């Protein structure tokens with residue numbers, strides 16, 4: 286059984302939790318400052334403020350820059366995490382959806398250019414699946430006087446974080462750094478950093494038990510989809526409805542609601558720091574697996590394009606027969622994602638206006654690329670893709 290996304294769990298997490306609890310430094314302590322400095326240094330930026338989660342960092346950034354929620358427009362990719370939409374809707378922000386370039390998964394420059402108005406205030410550019418948003422989009426935003434906010438939730442270690450006015454990362458369970466939820470805000474804007482620090486200072490501490498439950502929910506997921514529960518894992522993989530329910534229940538345990546954000550803790554900073562030290566190694570290993578897999582295909586099999594500066598967070602193959610490919614992979618115990626289970630189309634009703642997003646929903650298949658994927662698994666995945674995906678759609682969804 287190979288799951289599509291696997292928590293990168295720091296080996297000493299539970300021990301770290303207990304020892305920090307005993308030494309009374311679970312919540313407050315020296316590691317928060319160390320982690321903020323180390324992460325900012327890693328991203329080549331002066332200041333970072335660790336937050337409860339990525340959305341918490343985004344909330345601070347929007348609160349700081351948006352003066353008039355009714356009129357100020359935020360440009361958001363039409364294909365991204367659902368929580369972005371939930372957060373914007375909950376807080377009555379005004380936003381406009383921009384289609385994606387389906388070959389890269391990031392914002393499409395043409396669509397963006399057409400939609401910018403004089404009310405434009407912020408461009409939220411997402412480096413989806415580790416793919417850096419195009420400089421064409423970023424330059425367009427800057428040329429039009431927009432504030433550029435980078436969503437780096439999928440791009441730890443990519444050449445990002447300094448491309449705009451502010452950036453945020455997520456350290457949720459399946460991210461390239463996992464601190465059992467968490468995030469960081471980065472910026473050179475010292476007023477914003479001051480504002481963020483004030484926000485954090487006013488937040489309450491998370492409960493020790495809640496933190497422990499979050500750790501267990503991560504371990505539980507790895508147990509359910511690990512070798513010890515194999516018959517059950519196989520069964521649930523073939524029953525999409527139950528699989529989704531199970532995953533959303535585990536997510537529910539982890540995520541705080543979108544209003545009450547807590548402080549990032551000393552314990553999380555401590556394990557985050559250790560993973561940050563290994564991040565280059567993590568990314569290199571994923572990249573070599575990606576390359577090994579690519580070696581099995583000719584140009585008829587299309588993957589999301591990668592360029593210099595990207596990292597491999599999700600690996601996406603474009604398939605004309607996405608549901609069949611998913612089924613063929615599941616038959617061999619390989620979990621893959623299609624449709625909304627990968628990312629979410631923020632425009633639910635009229636997807637025809639977003640052809641790039643429509644293509645992503647119909648034709649993207651996410652395949653596993655994490656640390657537990659072995660060379661022999663890569664061979665099997667390649668065989669299945671070669672025999673099952675067949676024809677690949679072009680930009681307009683036509684078969685080439």
Ligand SMILES: Cc1ncc(COP(=O)(O)O)c(C=O)c1O
Nearest residue numbers: 338339340366436438455456457
């Ligand atoms: C693209 C993207 N942006 C933002 C977020 C939000 O991050 P967090 O879950 O840490 O709030 C996520 C979470 O999965 C995401 O995938």
